[in-house]
Amino acid sequence: MIGYADELVSHDEPFQDLIYAVLGHYLVVQDLQTANRIYNQVKPLQINVVTLAGEVLGHTGFIRGGTNHRNQSDFVGRQEQLQALVTEIDKLKQGIDLRHTQMAQKELDIQRTKIDIEAQSAEIKKMEEELANLKVELGKMTFEEASLQETHHKQLTERQHLLGEVSQLGQNLELQAMGADDLTSRRQQLGQIANQLSEEIKNQEQHVAGVSARLQEINVLVAKWQSDHESLRREMESIAGQIRETSDLIRMRTEETDRARKEILELHTVNEEYHQRIEELKEKREALQAELTALEEQQYQTNTQVGEQEKAIRSERGKLDELAESVHKIELRVSELKLRLENLKSRMRDEFEYTLQRGPVDETFNAQETGKRIEEMREKIKEVGPVNLLSLKEYEQEKERMEFLQVQRDDLIKARKNLTETIDIINATARQKFMETFEQVQQNFSQVFSKFFEGGRASLALQETADPLEAEIEIFATPGGKKMSAITLLSGGEKSLTAISLLFAIYLHKPSPFCIFDEVDAPLDDRNVQRFTNALKEFSRNTQFLVVTHNKMTMRAADQLYGITMEEKGVSKVVSVKFDSNQNGNAAG
Known part of the structure; x- marks a missing residue:
């Protein structure tokens, strides 16, 4: 196994996600045999296996043949990459259009908010003017009330004084008879003056009561206007905060749009380069097609010559078969003679304990002395004694023990094989259940996280290992409006909400x-x-x-x-x- 295709391609950092989306699910191996061996292991992970010769084993079951012609393989790969880039460009354009629509909607909302703020500001200004007028009127009323109270106090004092004079005049009238008419007239005048003063006092008291009621109403109205003014002030502060947040969001969306435009321009440049590369590959393909036509013509001529040579070979092969048959007969004869020689050697070795060897005849060989030596050796064999007859029984016992151990060994091997198959089945079932659960939890985690963080994105990823049951799980979480490269950069509250989101995602599954x-x-x-x-x-x-x-x-x-x-x-x-x-x-x- 060589590695994943996205790791074998050199590229710039901005194209990391694009390269992973195009090549991240392709595993490159040496040959088709290796691909067939690991295909069943990576198929549940939805990974396609590609050989150096161009064969493709898809995770959906399709198989695509390859060729050793490197230019054709490069051309097909470039076409697939080009199609993927066009699809990615369309997606980015759709995202840009959506963002433009959202920005236009936000601008309309801002305009409406500004109009509302201006209307509320005018209303607040009007209310402030009315409040100032009411304060002025309240001051006037307060001053008028004080003046009336002072006048009322003076009139009460004057009334008391006049009543005292009337009482004194009455006493004088009783004591003195003279000047009765003058005093009576004076008394009547003073009585009229007292009545007039009483009427004026009543009128002033009624006027004071009306002024007090009006003053109370003005105080209530002033308190109401002050409460409304405070409420509008808080509402204006809230709207101003919303405007600032909306402005920040528009600025962020504008920056993202600029980055997307730059990426689209870069993708257009890459697309043009791919088009140029495709045109070059087309020209090379036409040249190679012409060479292929010439080679096919040459191959036809070569096949004609080969046919003629095969006829000559078949004729020579007949002669060769006849010679082979003769050689076979000779070999049978030689084998027969070798067998007789082996029998003789075996007999000499068993009876005379002598090994025959091929060589020249020894001229000093003495048959009589050799016969005497053979007799002496036979006597020595007799002196050795009889053969141990229990050895055969011991051999049978050991053989029976060996067979028993062999049966035990076969049973253990069979049990081990069954256990291995059972473990493989359990592991396969566990991997399948784990991947299903992992996919469901990943979807739930993304949904729950987006509820906690508006505009946030989160996902789970397994490390790229052969066995998913032993792989570590990585958490990727990005709150809305932030760009995090690692979860360790999140704040304490964000980490806690991320953990709660993962807990609820697992809870939703089970x-x-x-x-x-x-x-x-x-x-x-x-x-x-x-x-x-x-x-x-x-x-x-x-x-x-x-x-x-x-x-x-x-x-x-x-x-x-x-x-x-x-x-x-x-x-x-x-x-x-x-x-x-x-x-x-x-x-x-």
């Missing part, structure tokens, strides 16, 4: 009746705590969650609350509170 969280909301801010509690409410339809927390927002979202307190040192006490749906809803509001 729900459980109970789930316990121990202060998982500690690193979260209020906004993320609200998202977390919303997710708990959504999943609590089928699962009962036990949450250990110190966060008030999480406590407020609970159905039942258990508190641990220590009224006395060393003595813990459990206090529980159960919320009904109405109270919980009011508390949440």
